[in-house]
Amino acid sequence: MENFEDLKILVEQWSHQGIEYLQKIPPTQLYAAIGVLLFTTLLLLSIRLVRRTKSNTVLLSGLTGSGKTVLFYQLRDGSSHQGTVTSMEPNEGTFVFHTENTKKGKIKPVHLVDVPGHSRLRPKLEEFLPQAAAIVFVVDALEFLPNCRAASEYLYDILTNGNVVKKKTPVLLCCNKTDKLTAHTKEFIRKQMEKEIEKLRASRSAVSTADIANDFTIGIEGEVFSFSHCRNKITVAEASGLTGETEQIQDFIREYIKP
Amino acid sequence: MLEQLLIFTRGGLILWTCKEIGNALKGSPIDTLIRSCLLEERSGDVSFNYDAHGAAYTLKWTFHNDLGLVFVAVYQRILHLLYVDDLLSLVKQSFAEIYDPKRMAYDDFDETFRQLRKEAESRAEELRKTKQVGKPLGNVKKQGQVSKSGLEGGNKRISESGGSKKDDGDGNKAKVGNLTNGHSNGNHQMEDDSQTSDLANGKENTTDNVALDLSKLQKLRSKGVRGRGGIRKADSIGNKGSKVTAAEPAKKATKKNRVWDDAAPKQEKLDFTDSVDENGNNDHVDIVAADQGESMMDKEEVFSSDSESEDDDEPGSDEKPEAKKKGWFSSVFQSITGKANLERTDLEPALKALKERLMTKNVAEEIAGKLCESVEASLEGKKLASFTRISSTVQGAMEDALVRILTPRRSIDILRDVHAAKEQRRPYVVVFVGVNGVGKSTNLAKVAYWLLQHNVSVMMAACDTFRSGAVEQLRTHARRLQIPIFEKGYEKDPAVVAKEAIQEATRNGSDVVLVDTAGRMQDNEPLMRALSKLINLNNPDLVLFVGEALVGNDAVDQLSKFNQKLSDLSPTGNRSLIDGILLTKFDTIDDKVGAALSMVYISGAPVMFVGCGQSYTDLKKLNVKSIVKTLLK
Numbered sequence: 026m027e028n029f030e031d032l033k034i035l036v037e038q039w040s041h042q043g044i045e046y047l048q049k050i051p052p053t054q055l056y057a058a059i060g061v062l063l064f065t066t067l068l069l070l071s072i073r074l075v076r077r078t079k080s081n082t083v084l085l086s087g088l089t090g091s092g093k094t095v096l097f098y099q100l101r102d103g104s105s106h107q108g109t110v111t112s113m114e115p116n117e118g119t120f121v122f123h124t125e126n127t128k129k130g131k132i133k134p135v136h137l138v139d140v141p142g143h144s145r146l147r148p149k150l151e152e153f154l155p156q157a158a159a160i161v162f163v164v165d166a167l168e169f170l171p172n173c174r175a176a177s178e179y180l181y182d183i184l185t186n187g188n189v190v191k192k193k194t195p196v197l198l199c200c201n202k203t204d205k206l207t208a209h210t211k212e213f214i215r216k217q218m219e220k221e222i223e224k225l226r227a228s229r230s231a232v233s234t235a236d237i238a239n240d241f242t243i244g245i246e247g248e249v250f251s252f253s254h255c256r257n258k259i260t261v262a263e264a265s266g267l268t269g270e271t272e273q274i275q276d277f278i279r280e281y282i283k284p
Numbered sequence: 285m286l287e288q289l290l291i292f293t294r295g296g297l298i299l300w301t302c303k304e305i306g307n308a309l310k311g312s313p314i315d316t317l318i319r320s321c322l323l324e325e326r327s328g329d330v331s332f333n334y335d336a337h338g339a340a341y342t343l344k345w346t347f348h349n350d351l352g353l354v355f356v357a358v359y360q361r362i363l364h365l366l367y368v369d370d371l372l373s374l375v376k377q378s379f380a381e382i383y384d385p386k387r388m389a390y391d392d393f394d395e396t397f398r399q400l401r402k403e404a405e406s407r408a409e410e411l412r413k414t415k416q417v418g419k420p421l422g423n424v425k426k427q428g429q430v431s432k433s434g435l436e437g438g439n440k441r442i443s444e445s446g447g448s449k450k451d452d453g454d455g456n457k458a459k460v461g462n463l464t465n466g467h468s469n470g471n472h473q474m475e476d477d478s479q480t481s482d483l484a485n486g487k488e489n490t491t492d493n494v495a496l497d498l499s500k501l502q503k504l505r506s507k508g509v510r511g512r513g514g515i516r517k518a519d520s521i522g523n524k525g526s527k528v529t530a531a532e533p534a535k536k537a538t539k540k541n542r543v544w545d546d547a548a549p550k551q552e553k554l555d556f557t558d559s560v561d562e563n564g565n566n567d568h569v570d571i572v573a574a575d576q577g578e579s580m581m582d583k584e585e586v587f588s589s590d591s592e593s594e595d596d597d598e599p600g601s602d603e604k605p606e607a608k609k610k611g612w613f614s615s616v617f618q619s620i621t622g623k624a625n626l627e628r629t630d631l632e633p634a635l636k637a638l639k640e641r642l643m644t645k646n647v648a649e650e651i652a653g654k655l656c657e658s659v660e661a662s663l664e665g666k667k668l669a670s671f672t673r674i675s676s677t678v679q680g681a682m683e684d685a686l687v688r689i690l691t692p693r694r695s696i697d698i699l700r701d702v703h704a705a706k707e708q709r710r711p712y713v714v715v716f717v718g719v720n721g722v723g724k725s726t727n728l729a730k731v732a733y734w735l736l737q738h739n740v741s742v743m744m745a746a747c748d749t750f751r752s753g754a755v756e757q758l759r760t761h762a763r764r765l766q767i768p769i770f771e772k773g774y775e776k777d778p779a780v781v782a783k784e785a786i787q788e789a790t791r792n793g794s795d796v797v798l799v800d801t802a803g804r805m806q807d808n809e810p811l812m813r814a815l816s817k818l819i820n821l822n823n824p825d826l827v828l829f830v831g832e833a834l835v836g837n838d839a840v841d842q843l844s845k846f847n848q849k850l851s852d853l854s855p856t857g858n859r860s861l862i863d864g865i866l867l868t869k870f871d872t873i874d875d876k877v878g879a880a881l882s883m884v885y886i887s888g889a890p891v892m893f894v895g896c897g898q899s900y901t902d903l904k905k906l907n908v909k910s911i912v913k914t915l916l917k
Contacts, residue, residue: 090315094295094296106297107297107299107300107301107389109292109297110318112294112295113295113296144692144695145323145689148691225700228697228703
């Protein structure tokens, strides 16, 4: 008990000393210090609020060899330069589209990220998904059938990702390489993907409820899967990376990131 | 002549190609290089060979890690160009000077490249001339000591390979070859070393050397090889002759029993199978495997998330005083401000510590070395970010590399494949292969249990017709799980049994056929041939290599030899290799999980299942993140 009393006395002494010290400082300095403190806190709060407004990140994803890097450079520079090889790292850039360069006025730039499609680099996509405002899923329309299963599995993983479902990120299914004669039409590709995803849905949900592979399931129970069942909007478009036909992609992106 | 030289970014954009050399490359060697070498963490290799579409190229590469550029040179394999490495480094230096992230076209580099190439070629010419001058001098010196150097070469071989555990099989053969043929042989190979050794050893009694060699050879032979099948290997070299002749007459009569030792072969039939009637009902009591609960495949992996901040204080103990070139203060200062560029000498101590740590976790030594080289190649020349130490950068790079290796290259969704096969109205065939005693039959039963829980109809095929009791073991499992089993008893050709099993499965509509095979050593030629016959005849959908997690350096040998034999002995165009790995006995290792890494690295096949116990539910998926964390702890 005595120790407690001693402690109390010590604490009182310190508080007295502190108050005396404070009173010694001239008032202007004190007010200045408080003012700076308030200002910085307000600044930080406002920055945090401002950041909550929509991000302008668009992801370019798809299987390896579907033409994402070519599309990236087409959108940015209007040409794919001397060609591309399999990407080992993501390509990022914040820019205004090449075709929009001529337009006058201040246009909001787009933060475009080209994520490598190689299966070993799949974890990189998950890093970027939280910040994505829209996703462009590029599919090779020329070599579609051999890769159909892999492409639909990739798309299924994206559509069932927690971030995508919660934020209802819109997805554009872009059929690339449509300048070639033997490329499939976008309707065909859409139907095939829907069929494959339907099969995936059946086999993945057959695996018990504790399947950790996918966070959510998509589509409506009992009905054949269709892209219109998803809560986030999924559209289909055509493009050609080599010839620079990227109109539909640009329209899609600009729909969600207002210039 | 150089076929092509490319410069591209790590993001995939080609910045410059050599325009003088007009020929387009056949096939797509660059893409194959990236997919099968650089992304597989083999960037520490010296070169990469590309054989396809009628072209045989060799590719060499170098990185500029700071700017994120890759320089690749392609040339025909038959030409041995010596100046390529030199040229690549010169190109790297000069290109780094003119590189600008905003610029996409570098046409002015053509001129520079032409000059650099001339310079590199001339340098190589000079080097070759000096080598040729040096050689005749060396030969004259050696004349007097031909015989001695041959034997000393043999001696050195023995002492070298006595130490290494791995290539003992090869070492044995090489020793025998050296002593019997090799005076000239030893001369050639030991040219460089024996020059110094001759001077060092001086005059030694040649007879003493011979006696020493022979006794050492015998000692090593009797000691055998550490790891699986020790004595067997040494004896099998001798007995191979007898085995081959024994197999020949067997084709006419029934197969003779396999003889492992020199013991006299017993004549009685060793088949103790009980007489069983049609339904397979036995007199013995059968306990039907009641539902034992969910297989661990479907349970969520719950592991305590330890603090993510790696124990940053601990690496201090790794950086022992050996490598302290700079004082403590300057290193702290540099870690705050960020160093200019990482050099090999800076990375070495951290990488060495990391390699040793990996080896204590039971990663094969060769694999750990290659991984460290690959990480070194990807970090050299990079700028250290501020407030980071070298060790943490290296650790981060290694973690990335490990995650990349262990992430499967293709989807391992077996149920999806089973459904696909079901649509085509054929059974999905899985073959379990592996060395002796790794747990094939046990894990086959576990996989069957898991499949049954997902409403897939399974059938077992007992193609282990060699080991006594193997068929009974599978029969018991089948009865407990209540699934059909196809068996033909012992002493039958496994390939034929498997074929008939698959036909039976198509008839009675089973979705999956699980084929059990006998365990075999990877060096055993006739057994490997039998295995590849089974695989080629039946064309399974999945060849699962069963390996135990307790294996050490031998994992590398096992997997590479299995893969090699399967591809060598298969008809062209139909090369089916190992598609997946089943890691067993995972519960017996606490945190020495390195075998998983060695196996995946050397074969490229993903780990599909992990067996972690001896009951039906002990089968789970590989959790990549937890393994990486355990490896780097």
